[in-house]
Amino acid sequence: MTVGDGLTLINWEKRKNPSKQEIEKFATDKKVDNIVAQLLIERGITDNLEIESFLNSNVDELQDPFGLHDMDKALEIIDDAVQSQKKIAIYGDYDADGVTSTSIMKLTLQKLGAKPIFYIPDRFKDGYGPNLDRYKELADKGIDLLITVDNGVSGKDQIKYLKDQGIQVVVTDHHDLPKELPEADAIVHPTIPGAEYVCPYLSGAGVVFKIADALLGDEALELIDLAAIGTVADSVALKGENRVIVSEGLRQMRQNHHVGLSTLIKKCKIKVNDISEEDIGFKIAPRINALGRLDNASSGVELLTTGDETFAKEIVDETEDINSHRQELVNSAFNDAQDQIEAQKDNGVLILKGNGWHQGVLGIVASRAMDQENKPVLATQFDENSGVMKGSGRSPEGFNLFTALDQYRDLFTAFGGHAQACGFSIEESQLDKLTELIQAEPAKQNFDPHAPVVKKYDLSLKIADLNFDLIKKINRLAPFGMGNPKPVIKLTNVELAQPRSIGKDGTHLKTQVADQSHQVDAIGFGMYQKSQEEETDVCDVYGELGINEWAGRKNLQLMLDDFQVSPAAQKVQELKKVYLDYRNKRISTEIINHFDDVVFFNEAYYEAAKRSKLQVNMVRYDEDVSGDNVLIYDRPHNLDLFKKFIKKNKSQHTALFFHTNLANGYLKPDMVKMKELLKYIYSHQNIQANQMDLVAKYLNFEKNDVDFYLKVFFELNFVKMVNGFVEKADASQQRELIESPTYLKRLQRNEVEKILIESNFDDLLSWMSDYDCHC
Structure with missing residues (x-):
């Protein structure tokens, strides 16, 4: 849920949720692309003749007048x-x-x-x-x-x-x-x-x-x-x-x-x-x-x-x-209407009285106020020529304005319109009477003007999925409008990068919607202020994909309908109040002594700290931690150990240091090199165990890599030691690398390296949010 430009709450829902299997079967049966299939299903267009008519409308389908x-x-x-x-x-x-x-x-x-x-x-x-x-x-x-x-x-x-x-x-x-x-x-x-x-x-x-x-x-x-x-x-x-x-x-x-x-x-x-x-x-x-x-x-x-x-x-x-003059008049009148809108915030229907507003812009003022507040709006202005109030009304989906006003037709000197828009003339005294009467209409129509607005999105995609071909597929369903809205795309957990204000009044937002590897330009009308008020740049974004052509070049551009802090980002924001990133800091004995507890995952570091002059409570990761301010000194060799710790860590503040003596991180197993080494051993005899440095040099491998791979080979019975020589073993069954304790341990440590050390802090906290007790 998010708050829109005014006070309106917006809930975004998927239009429909067909399964991947349903979409693929529909696409195959109807001979359309998966994206087109999904959009047709969401619009309830499933009959063969209806699909053909919808996708390929032509003049032959004009009905008998x-x-x-x-x-x-x-x-x-x-x-x-x-x-x-x-x-x-x-x-x-x-x-x-x-x-x-x-x-x-x-x-x-x-x-x-x-x-x-x-x-x-x-x-x-x-x-x-x-x-x-x-x-x-x-x-x-x-x-x-x-x-x-x-x-x-x-x-x-x-x-x-x-x-x-x-x-x-x-x-x-x-x-x-x-x-x-x-x-x-x-x-x-x-x-x-x-x-x-x-x-x-x-x-x-x-x-x-x-x-x-x-x-x-x-x-x-x-x-x-x-x-x-x-x-x-x-x-x-x-x-x-x-x-x-x-x-x-x-x-x-x-x-x-x-x-x-x-x-x-x-x-x-x-x-x-x-x-x-x-x-x-x-x-x-x-x-x-x-x-x-x-x-x-x-x-x-x-x-x-x-x-x-x-x-x-x-x-x-x-x-x-x-038209240019009209735009100026609209902006002036709408800004002038804000005080009245605020004063009527508890009303179900807004009745706005113009103060010198041009009658020609009343409909647009009513429309903008409706969009801002999600309420029916009547915008009026006294007409000196006729001596009556001239007005224009607009209402959101779910409220029939014509039905609401038609029963009071005797109050008007002129009235007409339809469910979502109307025009009228009315005596000023009668307007006051109408203002009182019409407030009962939302309840009669079961329309809650204070309820969140429910909006629909069609496709949940990644930025990498956005391309010109996708636009062609979406446009198969054009023309778009009432009853066939242009498909809205949702992008989850993306960043609004480099936001800046544009437009004459600086209210519009130009930004790039980005993830770790892709980005797309985006425009959000009237959204700059909102982008500055968000506590985090990580959002769920909703918008329509289009093309921006400038200086002969065509680029993808997302027209933003809304953005809101994603649930995942909200969790990250909460965890930032608890966890501090000390991973790249120099840490002294004086700094360590300011913590209540220092947590160790490795026995060697724990024993060394015990022999030092640290004046702080030192505990192992599986012991009770009672302090409010905690430092995690070293890194675990297994993520499961860290998960167990943060599931019960209720400290107010925890600094993540993750110290290690490793200079370059853990070795990442290279399957190509492992196969090359094993092939070399199998094809050569009389390789002494103490000569593996020569093998490493010949193959242009690091000696540490060769020692690690060789240990894995011994554990899996790929090779054996005979009288000081490394030879091919007579293995009777095929073995998986993960069966090697050394290989498995290294994989676990690599995972620790990747998640706890190499990731940026937001990504680390996002991973932790699935396990941490503060969430």
Whole structure:
């Protein structure tokens, strides 16, 4: 468990835990790689047809558009309006889904020969959803047909006005349905009860694309890139047909069908041949959204439907400036909100009141506060033009914001949205009433805002496993998004090496995630302060693997989702309070005398110390040690002896000295040299035992090595001594080296050398943590 950027506790869990055997069998049966197999199993995608569709989505999998509710009615009305040259108006929305929906409908009608007008509501003048005043203005312009896109189902009264004026209305929407639907001529929506569409997750742009598909056939594919933007931007589930829309949409973007979109892609410095859903989500959609947040989003429709490159460039340059200004406003408002968030820390739902906040950034402020606190958030600001509070809400998974607020619809002057996001207008006095009422909603939905956030990771790997080929395997499951998150990789017991702050405000972390032999670059947004607060650099790290391209070079890069001190590292931190590393220190009699007890593992050292002038309690390792401050003087020859000691060592502080008279450590047995020596003995006669130094010199071996190997050979009955000569023995059975007491003892001492002497202190304590009584 770890604490996130705010007060939120995070518990990381494996998405699923298929066994190695299950993964390998699945991979063999389905003819996929083991990594792909594991990810498919974790997502519950196990049917052959489903796997094929998921991994290889194509336009052939686009569903019959007439499966959508009222599609036949809508087409009949639209076709009649086009053929009769009736005046058609499109009423959209000011976010990226609404802008792309409007653009698709406009281009579709133009391809049919119509000349529609469109209206994108002004966030500040019109508010969210249908607006009666704007409907009246459109009626005054003499329209015959109104087509709503990405909105409309909540406009019962507004649509009734148009119907009373004899104006036909086709609603196309995907938002959560109100208790009463408007009396429109047709409602094209994927979740109408009794007529649920095969892909209920369609975005507003997805619904409009289906209408284009019904009207234009294959020619509609030229518009699927715009539908992909709306689908990604609105965070709908990337399942079923949505995968086809995004996958094919990305392919269409590479063909540069739309002048305005191509200009925007260039401005974002996206390599069009490598464009991905992440480019839409983090670069393209935010810029389109910025238009509706700070200005009027109509220019976004103009951009996506123009064929004039000069005009497109003018809009894109303006969009870039607006987006930069939007980022500044968001940072300012979010920082200003922190005091309110702290004051409401005991509330289940946060109600934030802006102090001069720009209304266009309320949704982002709410989203950031939600991420920080894992609570539903309503961010509001008083609107002087309308005299009411304008607001935007966001909620985490597990809490349905639409359900919570819809029952208080009579408190709002305008309201609409879905489970995780909404927009509304409300009188300030009613907001105070709502603030009180809504605090009961988390309990009603069994949502605990103070419980740890449970997040999922997919793959537990080592840094050595990370490579470009792994990225290719992971990307078999792209596009990623809601319902198909990009796989999160866990790296256990790694170090955050060379952490440094980056970004304008220095809040972001650039580091290298490293183990003893490998490392990978990593970026953690907003994580620098957290990296400085950790007591240890050894962490469990969670993140998505990607590629960072700079100056023509491609490098692996991990985008950090989180890091937390690993359980093993926590144990090491605890043991550092007990154990002191004296292994490379010079130690004098004066220093030794400051300890309560000095522990010996070797009898020779113990007896020598007894004869010295040490004024300290000297004990053998298997005797009781009662002092608070202890020095382990020498090294054991067997790790089991050391394990037994630390299992019962309850001292407050223990210094590890591990003295030995060995100058170069223990000899590490070399199998190649042992075989060479044995072969030499077997092939030569009359080798006297006292001439082994000559043999060592001839073979270019150390004399100590030869003496050791020869002793092992005698114990295993490989050789024998006959009248002072070393000869081949008549061994009747094959023997293992480990059967030699000398060889076994040397292996044990080598293990002592490797773990107690050669390892760094953190690794030593990590090994000790499995046995030490302080853990």
